[in-house]
Amino acid sequence: MTVVETKNLVKDYALNGLTVHALQGVSLSFEAGEFAAVAGPSGSGKSTFLHLVGCLDAPTSGTITVAGNDVASRTRKELALLRRRSIGFIFQAYNLIPVLSALENVSLPLTLLGADKKEARESGLRALEEVGLGGYGNRRPKEMSGGQQQRVAIARALVKKPALILADEPTANLDSKTGMEILELMLALNKNVGTTFIFSTHDKMVMDYARRLVMLRDGMVAEEMRK
């Protein structure tokens, strides 16, 4: 089943009066259960691609279908609801809410989906168990290491069982050992739960872990490899 499909995706930015062509007709499709990385040098358009697929930004032209939903004609609110329901995000800087505990951070997406308190709590605890942070539910982000915070972010992305998890440079802020642990964890979750992961990265280690690698250069697909 196709989870993400883009056709002739174009994204132009205006920067200091100049037009930057971030993506120039990218057509890609990702199937359910894929563990894929979109890689490329800085400015190649990998983050832009991830943002468009994540419905965080609108394309200049082209179409995007996420979990069967054409996102081009959606309103802001509809896109927010689509993100809430179908897409999980993992960011380079973890982006946890500092005033919430690990469990509250993880439960937040379920709360937004309207889950009751007990259900959100139980699912949150389960997700924390899955990422190896069973006893860390009451800790605040500042009381945890970078690796632990990224695990919480993974649990938060995973808890609502989305069709797709987008990870933007997930290991960039971690040392190589912790980065590897995080990648192992995500790979295991991919295998066990079947969640589709798409990374943007320029980290060799991430590329090695990815089962499919899409290389972008100057906003275009330069190379594609499947392992």
Next chain:
Amino acid sequence: MKDSTVRDIALMALRNLGRHRVKTIITTTAVAISVALYIFIDGWLLGMNLESRRNIVSYETGAAKIQTNAYFAKKDELPMYESFTGAEELSAKLTAAGYDSAPRFVFSGTLYSREGTAPMVFNAVDPVKEAKLLRYVPYIEAGRFPEPGKREIAVGTLSAAKLRIGIPERPEKAEFDSEILGAATNEEEAAFVRSFYTENTDGTLSVKKDGNAADRDRLWKLLAATGRMTVRISTVIDMKDADKPGAIRHVNQLIDATVVGVINSPNPKTNANVAYLPIDALQDESGMMLGGKVTEILIRASDAKDSVLPQGKETPERILTALGSALPTELALRGWKDYTGDYFAASAQDNVTSRIMIIMLFILSFIGIANTMLMAILERTKETGMLRALGMTDSQVLLAYVIEAGCIGAIGSIIGILIGCLINIPMVVYGIDYSAMSKEMSGDYGYRIVAYFRSAWNPLVIILSGVVATILSAASAIPPTLRALKMPVTDSLRFE
């Protein structure tokens, strides 16, 4: 939006208050000060107005007055020639309907004492009816109220001091020696006079606080024997000339009288340049040539309570109904509010000025909150982007920040209400003594309060000020949040 979602958003907002602790404390304090001051000022204005209104009705006007229409049109000039007759018949009708009434003939003139002169407003009154209707009569601080049929006069305490009439409360040493001690005709009287006063450190003397009424009467009589209480009224009697329609005839008149009492009531108007004398002593050629004429009749319900402002039976409409056809067409009955324009002007001005000041303070506080929220929202731009990435809608993000700002307002309001009420307690119980100002301005400053300006409780305003402050605080988060939401999610996520 589900309740659990709103609850979690509210929880997050509450926790965020602790993130910017110093800013939260500063803005909460600003809100608290604004609310407390608003409660304090409002309570004070309300207290002054309530007491002033009660004092106007109880000591000055009664619930309503009957005057000729022509008199009312020129009432500030005290046009005695627009007087009327038939007060007895009207009073009888009012009495039958359950109202007290007191006729008056009001005129202006100059009062001469042995030591000075002062322009005065003279109220020629029926002492018995006046004492029944108005409450200033028991406030004779020295002497007594004039008796019917006698050329006796009671004056306000401020004019008494100016004219050196009555018993001096704080005489200079020289004045004491020459005028007060000098009134004693023998050693025993001199000892009595000395015992009546106590010496102050500044060289003045003061009446002893424990002096009893009998001693006061005795000293009054001693001083009266020296001619201190003898006064002369100089006035001009204005009468319509029966032979020449439209013409006013003036008759200069001098009336000798004896001051028998000094009034010091809670209404400064009765204590200023005002004098009261029996109307029946002024009827003939040696008086005011009244011939039964009066300029006004004061009215109050017989069972009126001093603590309650005129209402129901005491409204002009109800009194008019009671009078029926007894009121001639040239006469009109008006409520007490029509005679106290100076008070309402002062009150309205103070009301507007004070409220503008407090509203400015409110605005400053809310600019502070808006600034705090602007900074908080700016600092959390990345976090806002992440919340939106998680699927929070714009309205949910807005709600989170509105709750956060509303909480600052609510906490500030609660503290402000507590402080405001705490300040109000001594203000209600004790008040602030403005007797010096009252004396300085000869009691003519609009409010009808002599000494203590007390506050009153206004529960509705206390609650509303907190509610409004909370709503305004919450609203102050809307502009910066909307601004933040205009930013694309991707830009928010990249924001450093």
